[in-house]
Structures are given as structure tokens and as C-alpha cells.
Amino acid sequence: MQKDAYTLILEAIDNGVYRPGDRLVESELAERFGVSRTPVREALQRLETQSMLARDGRSLIVASLDHNQLAELYVVRAELEALAAALAAKHAAPEEVRVLQEMVEEDRNYLDDPVALARANKRFHRQIHLASHNRYLVQQLDLVHRSMALVATTSLAAQGRGETALAEHQAIVDAIEAGDEGAAAAALKVHISKAFETRLKLDAGAGRVPR
Template sequence: MQKDAYTLILEAIDAGVYKPGSRLVESELAERLGVSRTPVREALQRLETQAMLTRDGRSLIVASLDHNQLAELYAVRTELEGLAARLAARHASDEELRVLRSMVEDDRSLLGGDPRALSRANKRFHKQIHLASHNRFLVQQLDLVHRSMALMASTSFAAEGRDEVAMGEHDAIVRALESHDGDAAYGATKTHISRAFETRLRVDAGELKVR
């Protein structure tokens, strides 16, 4: 199925093609995406309504998150991700658990590599847990949260040493899921998200080096 202009622009923001502060020009986007200007204009209006884009004079730019918005986003994400893990511990099929286990093992090959590749692997991992919760309304809310996370200028995986620690946290989450221990899965996930937020704050404060 062919993706529409809205999805393509959103994916480009998520992939870091357009970073916070990047100016989006209707004519340039239409040419780049190979579509007419009308669907691009409609997509930009929709993204502005969703606060993914903001006005800078007459121009539309990719929005950014200030400290308070970041804290608010992580507060919501921590609880929703924890709930998804708790439900996945109860509802995940054996096949879904095997997929999660293979992700943990395969992603170890990315350690020390490109932070963006690790970030993409991390998103796949969490998305799989969302789906394993078997709750469509929760998945929808988490999709909104993760869409807003594209407005962060960098990934916490760029921080020195974060990748190896995060992989260990993923392993702890999957072990709890494999044991069908909802409380442990909830706790391990909240710890994982909390540490990611702490890492991001330390990077922003200049306490941690980034690769």
C-alpha cells in the first residue's frame, strides 16, 4: 500500500531527516516525495494541529520539546510502557515471546555501533511489547507518545555506555515476560524508561559524553 504524504513526512521526522528546528517547505517536500502540493499542504496542516510542527514567522518548522514537556512526556510514557509490559506478561503468545527474545539476542550485535540503528532496534522492541499487550487502545496511545518522541534532537543511545546497559534492561524485561510475572515486567520496564530519561537529562546537562 502506498504511503500518504502525512506518513512519509512523519517517518522522515522520526528518522532524523528533519530535526527539531528544520524548516519544511511545501514545494520542496512535494518534489522530494513525488506528490502534488495539495496532499503535502494538508499533511503539514495536520502535523501543525498535532503540535509536531510549529510556526516561525510564516514558516513551518519541526517542533522541539522543552524541559517541562520532556518530563511530561516521559511521565506518561513510563506508565503506559509499564502497563503494556504488565498486560504482555499476561497475554503474550509463546511465539511473541520468542520474537522478543530473538530481538534481545540480535540487538547485541549493534552494541558500540550507530546510535540511530540502536534507537530503531529499541523502537521495534517496544512496539513488539505494545502489540503483545493485545490492547488496541493502549497501542494507539503509545503510538501517539512515540510520535512525540521524534521531536527529541538526539537519542539516549548516543550517550557513552547507555547501549550496553539498555540491552541488559531489555533482557530483564523479557525474562519477566517469559515468567508471566506482570509485576516484574511492569517494574523492569519502568526502570528502563526512567534510566533512559535520566540519561537524556544528564546529556542535556553536559554530564555525559555522546558518540
């Protein structure tokens, strides 16, 4: 199925092709994605309405999150992700748990590549969302993770964070496998809290690490 202009632009932002502050030009996007300018224009308007894009004079740029917005986003993310983990502990099929366990093992191969590890991290969290077997929660988490694309750094780029994050992933999956809803939710909240803390330290540093 061919992707529409909105999906193509959103994926480009999510994959770091366009980063916070980058200017999006209608004609350049149309040429890059091989679509006409009308659907691109409509997609840009939609993304602006969703606060994924912001105005800089007459130009549209990829939006960025200030400190307060980031903190608010992490509060919501922690609560929704914890709920997803608890529901996964209750509803996940054995096959889904095995896939999560395999992901943790495979992701150890990316410890020296923060960009690849960040992609793997998204897949892991998405799998937990799906294992919750709650379509409305999955929809809300999709919105949250869309906004996460507006963060210019990945906490996984911090020294030693990759190994720690995978250990946290393992604790989450073990709790889900055990069917312990409380432990799964708690482990997920710890994971998000540590990620937020690491991100704040990165942003406070002299240089920002590429997402």
C-alpha cells in the same frame, strides 16, 4: 500500499531526516516525495494541529520539546509502557516472547552504532506494545512515540548506555516470559527512568549528540 504525504513526512521526522528546528517547505516536500502540493499542504496543517510542527514567523518548523514537556512525556510514557509490559506478561503468545528474546540477542550487533540501536529499540518497544493485545493502549503509545521523535538526542548515544539498555530489555523480556505482570511493569519503568536520566545528562552537556 502507497503511503500518503502525512505518513511520509511523519516517518521522515521519526527517522531523523528532519530534526527539531528544521524548516519544512511545501514545494521541497512535494518534490522529495513525488506528490502534489495539495496533500503536502494538508499534511503540514494536520501535523501543526498535532503539535509536531510549530510556526517560526511564516515558516513551519519541526517542533522541539522544552524541559517540562520532556518530563511530562516521560511520565506518560513510563506508565503506558509499564501497562503494556504487564499485559504482555499476561497475554503474550510463546511465539511473541521468542521474538522479543531474539530481538535482544540480535540488537547486541548494534552496540557500536547508536543510530541503528535506536531503530532497533523502537522495534523492541513496539513488539511489547503489540504483545499487550490491547488495541487502545497501542494507539496511545503510538502517539507517545510520535512525540518522542521531537527529541533531538537518543539516550543510547551515551557512553555505555547501549549495553545497559539491552540488559534492561533482557530483564523485561524475562519477566514477560515468566508471566510476572508486576515484575514486567517494574522492569519497564526502571528502563524508561534510566533512559530519561541519561537523556537529561546528554542535554546538559556542552554538545548534543545527533539523534
